[in-house]
Amino acid sequence: MRIFPDLTSCLVLLLLLDLIGLSSSRPAHTPSLCSLIGSMVPHFDRLINLSKKLQELSDEDLSLIAAAEHRLDSLLEIPHTAAAFTQPLKVNEPISQLYNLSESYKLHMDWLKTARENMSLSSQPAEGASHHLLKLTHLLNSSLHQLQEEVPQAAPPSLPPVSTAFDALRFSVEVSEKLRVFVLFAKRWIRVLQKLSCPRR
């Protein structure tokens, strides 16, 4: 089920990403950057499963929630203009973008965890996702340090209090749907970054 139609364009763009990297210039290989990037993969894999757990609802509930259109404007958008991927590709740009996105999802996940706790809904999937997002921000932070790039500092989002269980559920659905797209996006980038920073096999 496709809940947020604007995500389709992101998914189309993901296919484009597979083509990049093949033609981009290759910087000198940096083995430790290569291993840092490789160690992000299991965290993204766990996030896919946790995003599914976050929206464990009957199809009926899910369509009810999808119909109650809601947008969490503070959640960083996955870029979906081709201009975001102009050549020549610099390794630091996607890494700082992934850092920004991981940080944004981490903060929203912590908020969602509290919102769910407040409504006596299970908070474990949100807590697990928050843990893996935190690990990812650390790995991305280390990657930026390795590249001697500045670590972006964003102002924390202001998030609304959640006063009903229904709101907690629909925010769960929204965040987890977007999280899945973020993970797909990130994993494509990881593959491109591995091509750029890992020794040729």
Ligand SMILES: *[C@@H]1O[C@H](CO)[C@@H](O)[C@H](O)[C@H]1NC(C)=O
């Ligand atoms: C994700 O869930 C599937 C099926 O539930 C399982 O087979 C797989 O091992 C899980 N992956 C991770 C990384 O937890």
Ligand SMILES: *[C@@H]1O[C@H](CO)[C@@H](O)[C@H](O)[C@H]1NC(C)=O
């Ligand atoms: C990351 O976030 C910072 C702070 O909001 C911003 O200045 C920067 O342009 C962002 N970087 C990317 C690649 O989006």
Ligand SMILES: *[C@@H]1O[C@H](CO)[C@@H](O)[C@H](O)[C@H]1NC(C)=O
């Ligand atoms: C980022 O990494 C540097 C050095 O590895 C460390 O000093 C700093 O505390 C880290 N920052 C965050 C937010 O993790």
Ligand SMILES: *[C@@H]1O[C@H](CO)[C@@H](O)[C@H](O)[C@H]1NC(C)=O
């Ligand atoms: C959870 O409850 C506390 C205490 O009532 C409240 O201050 C907080 O804003 C609530 N959090 C969310 C996300 O609704």
